[in-house]
Amino acid sequence: MTVASESKIRISEIFGPTIQGEGHLIGQPTVFVRTGGCDFRCEWCDTLYAVDSEFKSQWKLYSAEEILQQVEILSQAPLLITLSGGNPALQPLGSLLEQGHNAGYQFSIETQGSVAKNWFSQLDHLVLSPKPPSSGMTNDWLQVNKCLELATTAEKVFKIVVKDEVDYQLAKEVHKLYPTYPITLQACNTHHKTSHNLDNILQRQRWLTERVCEDHWYQARVLPQLHTLLWGNTSGR
Numbered sequence: 313m314t315v316a317s318e319s320k321i322r323i324s325e326i327f328g329p330t331i332q333g334e335g336h337l338i339g340q341p342t343v344f345v346r347t348g349g350c351d352f353r354c355e356w357c358d359t360l361y362a363v364d365s366e367f368k369s370q371w372k373l374y375s376a377e378e379i380l381q382q383v384e385i386l387s388q389a390p391l392l393i394t395l396s397g398g399n400p401a402l403q404p405l406g407s408l409l410e411q412g413h414n415a416g417y418q419f420s421i422e423t424q425g426s427v428a429k430n431w432f433s434q435l436d437h438l439v440l441s442p443k444p445p446s447s448g449m450t451n452d453w454l455q456v457n458k459c460l461e462l463a464t465t466a467e468k469v470f471k472i473v474v475k476d477e478v479d480y481q482l483a484k485e486v487h488k489l490y491p492t493y494p495i496t497l498q499a500c501n502t503h504h505k506t507s508h509n510l511d512n513i514l515q516r517q518r519w520l521t522e523r524v525c526e527d528h529w530y531q532a533r534v535l536p537q538l539h540t541l542l543w544g545n546t547s548g549r
């Protein structure tokens with residue numbers, strides 16, 4: 313790898329403006345910058361095209377300037393840029409954050425918290441999504457802590473995907489470990505591999521809502537994936 317390509321950012325897709333479909337910023341207009349590559353392989357990952365090396369030929373290497381240019385063409389005015397993936401923490405995004413802020417943009421990152429970078433100090437929102445047991449992955453809590461430490465000025469929140477009771481208990485553990493941070497629970501969307509099955513997604517969402525209420529867990533917020541309800545499991549939404 314050359315020095316020039318080391319500073320390039322691996323991009324799967326840039327799209328928007330649309331709305332943030334999940335988590336505490338749900339409904340907020342945003343442009344998504346989805347990076348390519350992830351250090352996890354979750355059982356139910358719904359963005360495999362930004363994870364699996366099988367799709368590598370579709371990813372492009374861009375400089376921070378090139379990404380910002382594309383965002384500016386799409387948005388026509390400053391707004392929230394959502395850094396998603398894959399795991400965007402794997403990419404060198406410091407320069408994009410600096411240039412974007414200078415142009416009036418704000419940044420939110422969505423990451424599982426497995427990799428902490430110094431440029432987290434420039435973030436406006438840090439959305440940490442440690443993975444539940446149903447993902448088949450193991451979280452590195454030291455790295456999660458490091459992410460929180462480095463994101464000095466960002467709003468820091470947790471978002472946990474819940475498929476079943478075991479996952480729900482993990483979400484409760486996360487809340488015990490990090491009681492001062494807002495936490496959002498989201499029913500797992502396991503139907504992306506087949507077809508968009510709204511009934512199943514809503515059924516799981518109802519179960520999760522009832523579970524939180526019967527537990528009197530009133531600090532948790534339960535939200536659906538709004539984009540899945542609106543558009544199904546399609547990329548670029």
Ligand code: SF4
Nearest residue numbers: 350352353354357398
């Ligand atoms: S961490 Fe996220 S992007 Fe990576 S495999 Fe898991 S669900 Fe997919």
